[in-house]
Amino acid sequence: MTTQKILLKLTVNGEARQALVHPMSRLLDVIREDFCLTGTKEGCGEGECGACSVILDGSLVNACLVPAIQAQGSTMRTVEGLAGVDLSPLQQAFLHHGGAQCGFCTPGMLVAGTYLLETDAVQDEDRAREGLSGNLCRCTGYVKIVDALLAAREGRP
Amino acid sequence: MNDYAHIGRSVLRREGRAKLTGAALFTDDLKIEGLLHGTTVRSRVPRGRIMGIHFEEGFPWEEFIIVTAQDIPGKNVVAHLIQEQPCLADGVINHAEEPILLLAHPDPERVQDARERVRVDVEPLPPVLSIEDSLRCDPVIWGEDNIFKTILITKGDPERARAKGHLQLEATYYTGAQEHVYIEPNAIIGEATPDGVLVRGSMQCPYYVHHALHELFQLPLDKVRAAQVETGGAFGGKEDYPSMLACHAALLSWKAGGRPVKIVYDREEDMACTTKRHPSRTRIRSAFAADGTLLSLDVEFLLDGGAYMTLSPVVLSRGALHASGPYRCPDLRIHARALATNTPPHGAFRGFGAPQSLFAIERHMDEAAHRLGLDPAELRRKNLLRTGDAMATGQIMRDEVDLIALMDRALAEIRYAEKRASYPVLNAGDEPVKRGVGFSVFMHGGGFTGSGETMLHSVAALEGTADGQVRVLAASTEMGQGANTVFTQVAAEALQAPLDLIVVATPDTGVVPNSGPTVASRTTQVVGKLIQDAALAMRKTLLDAGYLQDGDVAAAIRAYVAQHGTLRTESQYQKPDFVQWDDTTYRGDAYATYAWACYAADLRIDLVTYETQVADFVTVQEVGRVLNPTLAAGQIEGGVAQGIGWGLNEEVIWRQGSMANHQMSNYLIATAVDLPRIRVFFEERPYAYGPGGAKGIGELPMDGPAPALLNAVQHALQITPRQVPMTPEVLMDLVEGA
Amino acid sequence: MRGQPSLCEVLTPLNLAEALALLAAHPEARPLAGGTDLMVPFAAGRLPDRLFLNLWDLEELRGIVVTDGEVTLGALTLFREIAAHPLLQREFPNLVRSAMVTGALAIQSRGSLGGNIANGSPAADTPPSLLAYGAELELTSLRGSRWVPYADFHTGYKRSLLAPDELITRIRLSRMGEGGFHYFRKVGTRQAQAIAKVSLAAWARVADGRIQDLRLALGSVAPMPIRAKGTERILQGQAIRNLPLDAALAALQADISPIDDLRSSAAFRRKVAGNLLVDMLRGLAPT
Numbered sequence A: 001m002t003t004q005k006i007l008l009k010l011t012v013n014g015e016a017r018q019a020l021v022h023p024m025s026r027l028l029d030v031i032r033e034d035f036c037l038t039g040t041k042e043g044c045g046e047g048e049c050g051a052c053s054v055i056l057d058g059s060l061v062n063a064c065l066v067p068a069i070q071a072q073g074s075t076m077r078t079v080e081g082l083a084g085v086d087l088s089p090l091q092q093a094f095l096h097h098g099g100a101q102c103g104f105c106t107p108g109m110l111v112a113g114t115y116l117l118e119t120d121a122v123q124d125e126d127r128a129r130e131g132l133s134g135n136l137c138r139c140t141g142y143v144k145i146v147d148a149l150l151a152a153r154e155g156r157p
Numbered sequence B: 001m002n003d004y005a006h007i008g009r010s011v012l013r014r015e016g017r018a019k020l021t022g023a024a025l026f027t028d029d030l031k032i033e034g035l036l037h038g039t040t041v042r043s044r045v046p047r048g049r050i051m052g053i054h055f056e057e058g059f060p061w062e063e064f065i066i067v068t069a070q071d072i073p074g075k076n077v078v079a080h081l082i083q084e085q086p087c088l089a090d091g092v093i094n095h096a097e098e099p100i101l102l103l104a105h106p107d108p109e110r111v112q113d114a115r116e117r118v119r120v121d122v123e124p125l126p127p128v129l130s131i132e133d134s135l136r137c138d139p140v141i142w143g144e145d146n147i148f149k150t151i152l153i154t155k156g157d158p159e160r161a162r163a164k165g166h167l168q169l170e171a172t173y174y175t176g177a178q179e180h181v182y183i184e185p186n187a188i189i190g191e192a193t194p195d196g197v198l199v200r201g202s203m204q205c206p207y208y209v210h211h212a213l214h215e216l217f218q219l220p221l222d223k224v225r226a227a228q229v230e231t232g233g234a235f236g237g238k239e240d241y242p243s244m245l246a247c248h249a250a251l252l253s254w255k256a257g258g259r260p261v262k263i264v265y266d267r268e269e270d271m272a273c274t275t276k277r278h279p280s281r282t283r284i285r286s287a288f289a290a291d292g293t294l295l296s297l298d299v300e301f302l303l304d305g306g307a308y309m310t311l312s313p314v315v316l317s318r319g320a321l322h323a324s325g326p327y328r329c330p331d332l333r334i335h336a337r338a339l340a341t342n343t344p345p346h347g348a349f350r351g352f353g354a355p356q357s358l359f360a361i362e363r364h365m366d367e368a369a370h371r372l373g374l375d376p377a378e379l380r381r382k383n384l385l386r387t388g389d390a391m392a393t394g395q396i397m398r399d400e401v402d403l404i405a406l407m408d409r410a411l412a413e414i415r416y417a418e419k420r421a422s423y424p425v426l427n428a429g430d431e432p433v434k435r436g437v438g439f440s441v442f443m444h445g446g447g448f449t450g451s452g453e454t455m456l457h458s459v460a461a462l463e464g465t466a467d468g469q470v471r472v473l474a475a476s477t478e479m480g481q482g483a484n485t486v487f488t489q490v491a492a493e494a495l496q497a498p499l500d501l502i503v504v505a506t507p508d509t510g511v512v513p514n515s516g517p518t519v520a521s522r523t524t525q526v527v528g529k530l531i532q533d534a535a536l537a538m539r540k541t542l543l544d545a546g547y548l549q550d551g552d553v554a555a556a557i558r559a560y561v562a563q564h565g566t567l568r569t570e571s572q573y574q575k576p577d578f579v580q581w582d583d584t585t586y587r588g589d590a591y592a593t594y595a596w597a598c599y600a601a602d603l604r605i606d607l608v609t610y611e612t613q614v615a616d617f618v619t620v621q622e623v624g625r626v627l628n629p630t631l632a633a634g635q636i637e638g639g640v641a642q643g644i645g646w647g648l649n650e651e652v653i654w655r656q657g658s659m660a661n662h663q664m665s666n667y668l669i670a671t672a673v674d675l676p677r678i679r680v681f682f683e684e685r686p687y688a689y690g691p692g693g694a695k696g697i698g699e700l701p702m703d704g705p706a707p708a709l710l711n712a713v714q715h716a717l718q719i720t721p722r723q724v725p726m727t728p729e730v731l732m733d734l735v736e737g738a
Numbered sequence C: 001m002r003g004q005p006s007l008c009e010v011l012t013p014l015n016l017a018e019a020l021a022l023l024a025a026h027p028e029a030r031p032l033a034g035g036t037d038l039m040v041p042f043a044a045g046r047l048p049d050r051l052f053l054n055l056w057d058l059e060e061l062r063g064i065v066v067t068d069g070e071v072t073l074g075a076l077t078l079f080r081e082i083a084a085h086p087l088l089q090r091e092f093p094n095l096v097r098s099a100m101v102t103g104a105l106a107i108q109s110r111g112s113l114g115g116n117i118a119n120g121s122p123a124a125d126t127p128p129s130l131l132a133y134g135a136e137l138e139l140t141s142l143r144g145s146r147w148v149p150y151a152d153f154h155t156g157y158k159r160s161l162l163a164p165d166e167l168i169t170r171i172r173l174s175r176m177g178e179g180g181f182h183y184f185r186k187v188g189t190r191q192a193q194a195i196a197k198v199s200l201a202a203w204a205r206v207a208d209g210r211i212q213d214l215r216l217a218l219g220s221v222a223p224m225p226i227r228a229k230g231t232e233r234i235l236q237g238q239a240i241r242n243l244p245l246d247a248a249l250a251a252l253q254a255d256i257s258p259i260d261d262l263r264s265s266a267a268f269r270r271k272v273a274g275n276l277l278v279d280m281l282r283g284l285a286p287t
């Protein structure tokens, strides 16, 4: 016996979206399956890796840990919403500094990095590293990611 | 000075934009009509006999596709070096988590639920769970003696030389398993009908998968196809394992009448079931003259291979060939064995056996220095290989590299001499935080071991298109290391064409020739060279046909294709003339060339918590010409991060042959705050047989960190650590003398 | 993902009264706050619950209220809010520090203080600080509400005073002014986002060269977060220039009962707990 679905309404990257989902479905699955926004990744499903990072009502969250029902009526930004016509300054800095290797952690890193920049939490390298500590990367050793974040903060490429 | 248009420049990653906008599609991102979701029912015990499989009553099994060993149309095998590992266990179980049965259903939630409703009755048999048990043949679980492979390398008479030593030293070193933790778990989509099998997914080596499917289905080679999809990290973890996954997805699809089946492991399954770095035990017996000259080495190198042979013999080979380190030693013996245990097979992981044996020798050299009253740098100065010296296999060192200068540069960068003297004074005080500095010197052979490259006969091709582009056709995969970009640079350079003319084709066995697996630091050095040669040949073709007068390559290609229909050039691996190798005696040129390095670490060790923090980490390496400085530095930084993890933190906890801590919350990899700013320096000496002078670099950075860190621990605490990971728990025991 | 959302139902009350009524009617409903604990076993298919009570929208459970003598935090107060609160930073730095080392930012954006307590993990990060500050909890049901000392709340491994129809609604701290001695240290397997292998929080007041008040609490060394009362007794009233260190260390070993698990060993926990005590006392009585 399956239970009732709910009509989940969200503003996603500035657009009104809705989907019929189970209340305990993970927001991550809703984003990927129902909204077909596959930029948000699943690396662990347990809140450890940050590959599923999205900005939900102004907070940085792991979409794998949010039950759909708790996102009802929210405003959400995913990696697909970061670039305008052009790449965002942080995306440009990632490209320039080589912040993406395999690219699987990258959407989460960019979302977390965007959040950090917007909340002015990247005063120096130590703060940048602290801010990113919920996003795991196995490829880069973080040097180039941190450099990209610092560059974007200073408005450098 | 850079005379090149593209080579040596930090050309931006080709697929960079797609990876930054979320547009890059990984396997689980593909939208596919009529898709079924597959899953695997596995063994819970390390060894036993399957007595029966029970399906819970009252459950609608008719909705599910179910595959057991009996459903396999061809051979029940995942073909690697030999055909031994079953695709699905049939009757016997040889390791925990061994796949027994497959399920598929359109609803992913239902298939997960169903997995819990299959019960496999197993009569347990006594397992072998350690190198020691395996050596004792207690019991025999593989062949006659549990030994997958033995390698013996000898030179001179180490026993006699040992007798003359001023210092005779014997010590045993241990390294643990390591999980890859690529952030994208394994994922494959299979479609299989009698007309043909197509598998797409996250993989390093499409032709390995191709080979495995060919054997499993016993279909002609041209009826099976494997294509890579964007791959989220691999590090060796997607070298042999995807063959297993591909076989599973294809079998389910076969049974489902060709409907596509996707298998995506969740993190728990990926960690518990897939390959890891081989645990090792290395016993070194050495002798040194009073002045520190290395006289004799006797190395016993043992690897835990897990339950099936898979790639263990080649991992063992690389480990054995690096076991004497970058040192001159007239009399030596290296005796290496890979052993069977009832754990999931251990497999390829960046470094491929070399990190294990190099850890042992580099720790051993520091121990010897302490015993001789010499600074570790002095001891190495005495013994480091010089051009023209003979290595363990009799290979003459041809690389024109000054290892002492390399070492000195790293030591200067980390201010070794000053810290070596000042830290002991500092450490004598009451402060619980102790400081130590240490380093390692090492090399990594580029390309396949011994005759491997010759036997592979790799081929790469270039194809001109009607619209004036050039497609690079190679089976080498992009998995973050930058193959797309470097291939583009090499091809563009040789063609004297702009970068955007070059397109690297998706590695799809239906489209690209077999340029070999994407492993062994061979992609740039070996395959890159093939691409360079094919590009030079294409340029020559265009020139000879008179199309290149004004230098516009695109126009020339368009004109050529319009005139001749196709433009395609190929290049096949030719071993450099000087390379001679004998597989039976293990004599000769083990590798055409090596990358060389010295890594140095400065540590802060807190004796309140026994935590070790890396305060500074310096890497100096000679890797031929650096084709793309940003990408190359990224490889080094990432490899060092993994090496630091292996050295200090990453511990696989085994319970009954199974990884007990198979979650990211229990097996921890470094976050950004756990690592220092890793410093990267290159010493560039163009290698004549590499494209643009390049050598392989992918694995090198994995080799150096662990011994450098533990050497620094010895300096800080005057203890003799001999195992990695050196977790706080292990350090506490050493410090407190438990 | 091995959880089965299609089998799960969620009750979403709009206010506390409604929540308590629902819980009274469905005591089997599992309260769901930020989900940072619950969603992990749920996704792994290890959570038996099928009915959830969504607390996320209950405004009554949010907010930090400061009066002259007390600070009261709603159970849904997020770690991020604790970390950013100026008065807590000044007067309850251990709580702020422990909130700042709970997971990383994304966990701190959704994890709640009430969830951290109710989850009952012996390794949780804020409980030692709360114990060291002598916190009290308000437990509320349709039957009414009661305040209990937090030190009495946990009764065993994942067991507590909380009745099935009760919620934790508020956490109360008595203000002790500025100037006390505060110590918090967490030892994990890495420097960020790691579950504690051992943690120690202490609050003390020193006057006339003696320890006048001391509360000492530890995580990950017993089936639940604990006060080290035996150790406190040994140190209470002692001159800081002449502390009975050996006796204190012996008492600490009697106060704790750590085990071997996937993250560490009992031996390591015992040793490091002692080292932390020494480290704490070194801070209390700098030489």
Ligand SMILES: Cc1cc2nc3c(=O)[nH]c(=O)nc-3n(C[C@H](O)[C@H](O)[C@H](O)COP(=O)(O)OP(=O)(O)OC[C@H]3O[C@@H](n4cnc5c(N)ncnc54)[C@H](O)[C@@H]3O)c2cc1C
Pocket: A046, A047, A048, A065, C030, C031, C032, C033, C034, C035, C036, C037, C038, C039, C040, C055, C075, C076, C101, C102, C103, C104, C107, C110, C111, C112, C113, C114, C115, C116, C117, C118, C119, C123, C124, C125, C126, C166, C167, C168, C169, C193, C194, C195, C196
């Ligand atoms: C990646 C990751 C890292 C983490 N790191 C840490 C860490 O470093 N330190 C640490 O301490 N914790 C850590 N946690 C655990 C978790 O974040 C905290 O315990 C958090 O405080 C839980 O709060 P929540 O609101 O998310 O609780 P939920 O998951 O919603 O609930 C947790 C439990 O509390 C119950 N509950 C919640 N609120 C109430 C209430 N008001 N009344 C009664 N019962 C209630 C629920 O029924 C459930 O049993 C981590 C978790 C993850 C996923």
Ligand code: FES
Pocket: A041, A042, A043, A044, A045, A046, A047, A048, A049, A050, A051, A052, A053, A062, A063, A064, A065
């Ligand atoms: S998938 Fe959500 S944190 Fe890893």
Ligand code: FES
Pocket: A099, A100, A101, A102, A103, A104, A105, A106, A136, A137, A138, A139, A140, B183, B232, B233, B480
């Ligand atoms: S770029 Fe591969 S995990 Fe970060």
